[in-house]
Amino acid sequence: MKIDDFKKINIEVERLHYDRLEKEPGRDWKRYFTFSTDHKVIGIQYLVTAFFFFLVGGIFAMIIRAELITPASDLVDRTVYNGMFTMHGTIMLFLWTFPSLVGLANYLVPIQIGAEDMAFPRLNAAAFWLVPVVAILTIAGFFVPGGSAQAGWWSYPPVSTQNPTGFLINGQFLWILAIFVSGISSIMGAVNFVTTIFRMRAPGMTLFRMPIFVWTVLSAQIIQLFGLPALTAGSVMLMCDLTVGTTFFDPALGGDAVLFQHFFWFYSHPAVYVIILPIFGIFSEIFPVYSRKPLFGYHVVAISSIIIAAVSALVWVHHMYASGTANWMRLVFMISTMCVSVPTGIKVFAWLGTIWRGKLRFNTAMLFALGGLVMFVFAGITGIMLAAVPIDIHVNNTYFVVGHFHYVLYGTVTMGMFAAIYHWFPKMTGRMYNEGWGQIHFWLTFLGTNLNFFPMHSLGLHGMLRRVASYAPEYMFSNVLASLGGFLLGMSTLPFIFNIIISWIDGEKAGNNPWRAIGLEWLVASPPPIENFDEIPIVISEPYGYGKSEPLTLDRPFIEVETIEKITLATTDNQVEINNN
Amino acid sequence: MNNDSIAQQPEFLPDINTFYQNSLHKIHDHEGHSMFGFIVFLLSESIIFLSFFAGYIVYKTNTVDWLPPGVSGLEVKEPLINTVILISSSFVIYLAERELHRNNLPGFRFYLIATMAMGSYFLYGQAIEWNSLEFGFTSGVFGGTFYLLTGFHGLHVFTGVLLQGIMLSRSFIPGNYDTGHFGINATSLFWHFVDVIWIILFVLIYVWQ
Amino acid sequence: MKIRNILIILGAVALNTFVSLYIGESAYNWLPVQAAAESLLVDRLFSFLVTLGAFIFLGVTGTLIYSMIFHRAAEYDLSDGPAIEGNLTLEIVWTVIPILLVFWIAGYSYQVYVKMAIRGPMEHAHSHQMEAVSVAENREKIEVISKQWAWVFRYPDRNITSTELHLPVDRRVHLALTSEDVIHGFYIPAFRVKQDIIPNHKIDFEFTPIREGNYRLTDSQYSGTFFATMAANVVVESAEDYQNWLEDAAKRKPSAAYNQAAFEYNQELQHPHASGWQTIAPASPPVVNYHN
Incomplete structure (x- = not known):
């Protein structure tokens, strides 16, 4: 075959493909409301649903901050306040961070490894459609007698099993059910991701050619697989205690209240890594693009994700230094917890190495990633302090901890999430967002986050406890600052929402690769066609080859026999000659 | 691309094409994906049991009044018979699988029905045992963990029998095995898993008293 | 260079x-x-x-x-940075x-x-020797009883109860922490000590106050509706003042102390909140020798 023939064939393939897309049913907005099995549709479904609940959780947060702007409990009842922080935590974790990251992974992982879809598309859709069920169960708590669950998102017994209403169906009951369904959804997702990543990689896409985002999703989903079952076991027992009257966690009747804490934290601490690891992946994708340099120390960064996943199974007791845990446990878990900082530090330094001497461009995505990195370093440092038993004994359950984990979950995770949305927005929608509004969004978020969560550290050091509806007047000043920051954060989502909606409808058309980024997702159209690739690519080099001018994939020097046959059949109708010698 | 690079390709083309075809084969091996995914799922599922076992050990070693008043311990004899039957059924389902691979459908159905019968007998035996016990689910952590563990395991046995029933009925659909044996392989694996869990459970609850 | x-x-x-x-x-x-x-x-x-x-x-x-300042890309500079992939050292x-x-x-x-050496909850189970030492040193022993939502302090030697925790300065204090219902937490920020109190367990806890003054004890483990109200005054005083206080308290007849949770709960019974969300009823206000 001669070169011209290749060209002809390729053009024809593309045209055929285009025709197919035009005919494809449901290529409009309606498909987002169907049981679609396309991983990209499911990804968007996850992201939009999750963002809606981010706003719901945010409104709860603002009610909390409004209550705390004065020392007295004067805005809402204490019961309602307790319901607010319980639901704020539950919604932000189980309906914002988890689903949004699963959504992003759903969208990106198959394309990034060169697959047509996830390994189990129907399971994928089913996992997504469980999320609305979780949402309904969670929100239903507000409409049952006695109100929603009020025991905090930890739901420690015996408080969580006290059930003041005496009804079988109560807020706590619905809460446990919601967690249970969320767990089923997450396990379905995890099985799907692990199978997809291990078995659906394009030819030549070896493990060490996978983008770091894929590595981090893999690590995170492995944590789901070994961690979630422990929470499920604990919540089954909690449910039995609450409804049928078993005494697993009731100390008055021979039960062990602390055992629940072990079950809970065995999952819920690693759950933090489930959330943060993909964000590390996002940082690792974004810094090279906007610095025009390869990721510094790719192999080490990849492996450190897996190490974090492994170590995460051995740190849970650091949440229980002040509980009834034995001394030896406090010390063993102090060391294991601090060890997490080593692989994490490696990543931070690798990002620094990537940025150093790069050709930096401060697009919105890069700004969010940089802001997220700075706040993550801060959170990491307070994290080390919290790992030290003597300091934790002082600040455990105080606003110091609240400040610390909001720097992680807002400062890093949510900022990273925004970075990802801006970075891949052109790919997902085929449109460019408005850069100016993006930057305004960044600055409002960055200021709001620091104003909201930095004063909390001081409050905690002075002994203000979390989950209080009223507090001593001496804590007022920092609380007012934090509340103002909270409202600013609430406002900061508005430019984002308008930017995204208007750009999606009427943004400038984006090319396949507006950032000149290297990666399989940037080789396909924006938005990508239904099965992502005209033909599965052959990957021939490591990711992040900036400045190396080597191709990522083999540039179609070959052609499948079957394809040729297909094309011959198809093209004979169109009277295109194929000179197949 | 210029003509020079094209000119080099004939040597290179067959190899890369073979590699590509083999890779596509692997990527489209849906039955293999399903089995892989199922194994991953079972590994995860086993952690639920491990958590329950860990909880049981904690309770057993820390609780002061372990047995509820009036209970002297658990009868081992009948559960042991039950255990033997359940474990034997693992071999029987293996035979069923073997018959299927030999394309002997009647033999496959015979052994599958035998497995179902043994599984059902196990459930029946457990129901008899539950009925005869003088303590209930809410009789302290002993009663709680006992019924939780045996009940949760029983649920898995029931699921296993149900899956076997589905496999049995599907064996009458013509052309059911054209796309491979994933269904029966997974059912069989699940059955072995349920057996292994039972052995640990039996040791923890009945042997270690 | x-x-x-x-x-x-x-x-x-x-x-x-x-x-x-x-x-x-x-x-x-x-x-x-x-x-x-x-x-x-x-x-x-x-x-x-x-x-x-x-x-x-x-x-x-x-x-x-x-x-960020020195490595910005120039406006029309589309080139890549140096292709540094790592540095083993x-x-x-x-x-x-x-x-x-x-x-x-x-x-x-x-x-x-x-x-x-504030002691974990498990220590007393297997360190009888230390127990003996603490008795020999004559540490000040106080029982702490927590319930939804009140603190009661009992001085076993004098059989006094109080809702205010009085402590002698510069002397090691040995607390026996107990809870009557759910998990509470014993926390005095000025002392930097904190310990969860697990129901049905007696937890030993030790520290040494070194500065006279008034401090605040709070419940540090979320314990339900009126969690935020569960605080108590801590008074660290000289040995002499402490003895005087003990004498004084011993003379007083036990009476019901003011309890914020019980107060708010009773108010709510009379004027129920619009939300109608129920709460566990607080324990009745503690009856103690000393309260303020």
Whole structure:
């Protein structure tokens, strides 16, 4: 075959493909409301649903901050306040961070490894459609007698099993059910991701050619697989205690209240890594693009994700230094917890190495990633302090901890999430967002986050406890600052929402690769066609080859026999000659 | 691309094409994906049991009044018979699988029905045992963990029998095995898993008293 | 050129060290007064970690900001940066140094923890010797009873109960913490000590107040609706004042103390909230010898 023939064939393939897309049913907005099995549709479904609940959780947060702007409990009842922080935590974790990251992974992982879809598309859709069920169960708590669950998102017994209403169906009951369904959804997702990543990689896409985002999703989903079952076991027992009257966690009747804490934290601490690891992946994708340099120390960064996943199974007791845990446990878990900082530090330094001497461009995505990195370093440092038993004994359950984990979950995770949305927005929608509004969004978020969560550290050091509806007047000043920051954060989502909606409808058309980024997702159209690739690519080099001018994939020097046959059949109708010698 | 690079390709083309075809084969091996995914799922599922076992050990070693008043311990004899039957059924389902691979459908159905019968007998035996016990689910952590563990395991046995029933009925659909044996392989694996869990459970609850 | 670079780096490190030391020193001001011997130890560790943390934070953000200022791409510069994929020496350095740091921090924290010797809940089960020592030293023994949502302190030697915790200064205090319903937490910020109280367990807890004054004890483990109200005054006083207080309290007849949770609950019974969300009823206000 001669070169011209290749060209002809390729053009024809593309045209055929285009025709197919035009005919494809449901290529409009309606498909987002169907049981679609396309991983990209499911990804968007996850992201939009999750963002809606981010706003719901945010409104709860603002009610909390409004209550705390004065020392007295004067805005809402204490019961309602307790319901607010319980639901704020539950919604932000189980309906914002988890689903949004699963959504992003759903969208990106198959394309990034060169697959047509996830390994189990129907399971994928089913996992997504469980999320609305979780949402309904969670929100239903507000409409049952006695109100929603009020025991905090930890739901420690015996408080969580006290059930003041005496009804079988109560807020706590619905809460446990919601967690249970969320767990089923997450396990379905995890099985799907692990199978997809291990078995659906394009030819030549070896493990060490996978983008770091894929590595981090893999690590995170492995944590789901070994961690979630422990929470499920604990919540089954909690449910039995609450409804049928078993005494697993009731100390008055021979039960062990602390055992629940072990079950809970065995999952819920690693759950933090489930959330943060993909964000590390996002940082690792974004810094090279906007610095025009390869990721510094790719192999080490990849492996450190897996190490974090492994170590995460051995740190849970650091949440229980002040509980009834034995001394030896406090010390063993102090060391294991601090060890997490080593692989994490490696990543931070690798990002620094990537940025150093790069050709930096401060697009919105890069700004969010940089802001997220700075706040993550801060959170990491307070994290080390919290790992030290003597300091934790002082600040455990105080606003110091609240400040610390909001720097992680807002400062890093949510900022990273925004970075990802801006970075891949052109790919997902085929449109460019408005850069100016993006930057305004960044600055409002960055200021709001620091104003909201930095004063909390001081409050905690002075002994203000979390989950209080009223507090001593001496804590007022920092609380007012934090509340103002909270409202600013609430406002900061508005430019984002308008930017995204208007750009999606009427943004400038984006090319396949507006950032000149290297990666399989940037080789396909924006938005990508239904099965992502005209033909599965052959990957021939490591990711992040900036400045190396080597191709990522083999540039179609070959052609499948079957394809040729297909094309011959198809093209004979169109009277295109194929000179197949 | 210029003509020079094209000119080099004939040597290179067959190899890369073979590699590509083999890779596509692997990527489209849906039955293999399903089995892989199922194994991953079972590994995860086993952690639920491990958590329950860990909880049981904690309770057993820390609780002061372990047995509820009036209970002297658990009868081992009948559960042991039950255990033997359940474990034997693992071999029987293996035979069923073997018959299927030999394309002997009647033999496959015979052994599958035998497995179902043994599984059902196990459930029946457990129901008899539950009925005869003088303590209930809410009789302290002993009663709680006992019924939780045996009940949760029983649920898995029931699921296993149900899956076997589905496999049995599907064996009458013509052309059911054209796309491979994933269904029966997974059912069989699940059955072995349920057996292994039972052995640990039996040791923890009945042997270690 | 090379020497100049090294000098610049050394200068930056020196400046960073100086600033970090300053921040670490001022960290003492971020904490409440040091009212117990334990607080001295905890604060020193905190100051140490703040110094270290400040050094790392300033180092990382400083490098980042330098990069952001000096390594921006020019407007029409579409070229790539240098294709540096890693540096083995650097990678080893930034793996090994954090490992050493982690062990240093953990070792130091462990030392502090041992010195604090506030005792875990499990200790009394297998250290009868220490129990004997504590009796011999004649530590001040006080029973702490927590319930939804009140604190009661019982002085067993004098058979006095109080809703205010009085402690003698400069003397080791031995508390027996108990809970009547759910998990509570014993926390006095000025003492830097905290311990969850597990129902059905007696938890031994020790510390040494070293500064006279009034402090605040709060419930540190979320315990339900009126969690925020569950606080008590802590009065650290001289041995003499303490004895006087004991004498005085012993003379008083037990009567019901004011209890914020019970007060609010009764008000709610009369004027129910619009939300109608129920709560567990608080325990009736404690009947004690001494309350204010």
